[in-house]
Amino acid sequence: xxxxxxxxxxxxxxxxxxxxxxxxxxxxxxxxxxxxxxxxxxxxxxxxxxxxxxxxxxxxxxxxxxxxxxxxxxxxxxxxxxxxxxxxxxxxxxxxxxxxxxxxxxxxxxxxxxxxxxxxxxxxxxxxxxxxxxxxxxxxxxxxxxxxxxxxxxxxxxxxxxxxxxxxxxxxxxxxxxxxxxxxxxxxxxxxxxxxxxxxxxxxxxxxxxxxxxxxxxxxxxxxx
Numbered sequence: 484x485x486x487x488x489x490x491x492x493x494x495x496x497x498x499x500x501x502x503x504x505x506x507x508x509x510x511x512x513x514x515x516x517x518x519x520x521x522x523x524x525x526x527x528x529x530x531x532x533x534x535x536x537x538x539x540x541x542x543x544x545x546x547x548x549x550x551x552x553x554x555x556x557x558x559x560x561x562x563x564x565x566x567x568x569x570x571x572x573x574x575x576x577x578x579x580x581x582x583x584x585x586x587x588x589x590x591x592x593x594x595x596x597x598x599x600x601x602x603x604x605x606x607x608x609x610x611x612x613x614x615x616x617x618x619x620x621x622x623x624x625x626x627x628x629x630x631x632x633x634x635x636x637x638x639x640x641x642x643x644x645x646x647x648x649x650x651x652x653x654x655x656x657x658x659x660x661x662x663x664x665x666x667x668x669x670x671x672x673x674x675x676x677x678x679x680x681x682x683x684x685x686x687x688x689x690x691x692x693x694x695x696x697x698x699x700x701x702x703x704x705x706x707x708x
Contacts, residue, residue: 523615523662523665524566525564525566525571525610525612525617525662525707526564526565526566527563527564527707527708528561528562528563528707528708529560529561529562529563529564529668529705529706529707529708530559530560530561530562530705530706530708531559531560531561531703531704531705531706532557532558532559532560532703532704533557533558533559533560533577533579533701533702533703534555534556534557534579534701534702534703535555535556535557535579535674535699535700535701535702536555536699536700536701537552537553537554537555537556537581537583537599537602537697537698537699538551538552538553538583538697538698538700539551539552539583539676539695539696539697539698540552540585540695540696541585541597541629541693541694541695542680542693542694542695542696543680543691543692543693543694544589544691544692544693545597545631545680545683545691545692545693545694545695546587546693547587547588547589547595548587548589548593548595548597548631548633548683548689548691548693549584549585549586549587549595549596549597549631549693550585550586550587550595550597551585552583552584552585552597552598552599552695552697553583553584553585554581554582554583554584554599555581555582555583556579556580556581556582556583556599556601556602556699557579557580557581558577558578558579558580558601559577559578560575560576560577560703560705561575561576561577562574562575562576562608564608564707566612569611569612569613570609570610570611570612571608571609571610571611571612571617571619572607572608572609572610573607573608573610574605574606574607574608575604575605575606575607575608575621576603576604576605576606577603577604578601578603579601579602579603580600580601581600581601582598582599582600583598583599583697584596584597584598584599585597589689589691590635590637590688590689591637592635592636592637593633593634593635593637593638593642593689594633594634594635595631595632595633595689596631596632596633597629597630597631597693598629598630598631599627599628599629599695599697600627600628600629600630600647601627601628602625602626602627602676602697602699603625603626603627604623604624604625604626604654604674604676605623605624606621606622606623606624606654607621607622607623608620608621609621610660615661615662616659616660616661616662617659617660617661617662617668618657618658618659619657619658619659619660620655620656620657621655621656621657621658621672621674622653622654622655622656623653623654624651624652624653624654625651625652625653625654625674625676625677625678626649626650626651626652626678627649627650627676627678627695627697628647628648628649628650629647629648629649629650629678629681629693629695630645630646630647631645631646631647631648631683631684631693632644632645632646633684633689635688635689638687638688638689642687642688642689644684644687644689646683646684648681648682648683648693649681650678650679650680650681650694650695651678651679652676652677652678652679652694652695653676653677654674654675654676654677655674655675656672656673656674656675656699657672657673658670658671658672658673658701659671659672660705665707666706666707666708667704667705667706667707668704668705668707669702669703669704669705670702670703670704670705671701671702671703672701672702672703673698673699673700673701674698674699674701675696675697675698675699676695676696676697676698676699677694677695677696677697678694678695678696678697679694680692680693680694681693681694
């Protein structure tokens with residue numbers, strides 16, 4: 484067999500192997516399918532934590548006895564959002580506990596102290612969405628437990644009274660929430676809360692009716708499921 488025939492035979496044997504190594508339109512990387520990332524949405528259930536600076540004043544007869552309230556509250560948040568285009572509607576509830584208190588002097592010699600021990604709200608939210616930002620207004624029910632105490636050294640015998648009452652009212656506010664990831668968001672909001680009056684120390688010379696006006700400057704973090 485001459486050299487030319489040997490070369491032709493070698494080329495013929497190599498051709499199938501070379502062809503197998505060449506890319507084709509079925510195996511080409513350009514034809515691989517990659518699933519697109521999920522579209523971000525605010526719709527769904529969420530839960531998280533909140534913390535607030537609380538400042539305000541006791542109203543009605545409580546203003547003289549309990550004065551202005553100041554302190555901090557923190558707790559839990561849960562809610563549900565529904566997004567349609569750039570608009571959002573949702574429902575949110577939260578529970579925050581801590582201490583926001585004040586003091587005063589009334590009936591000349593009686594020293595009083597009032598302490599906000601918790602604030603609960605159940606609210607609706609209406610928002611506008613821009614990119615991963617949610618701008619919203621909110622409002623609804625609010626309630627809170629207030630502990631009042633008084634020391635009256637001019638009474639005979641001296642009075643030392645302590646009592647807690649739950650006050651009911653409403654809240655309204657606004658805020659902004661930012662989606663950090665598809666599941667985690669952070670927010671800042673302002674709520675004005677007004678709670679109606681309730682009676683304290685009935686049957687004593689220091690009985691009074693107290694309500695509460697409270698400003699909450701709050702931050703929070705939520706996880707969307």
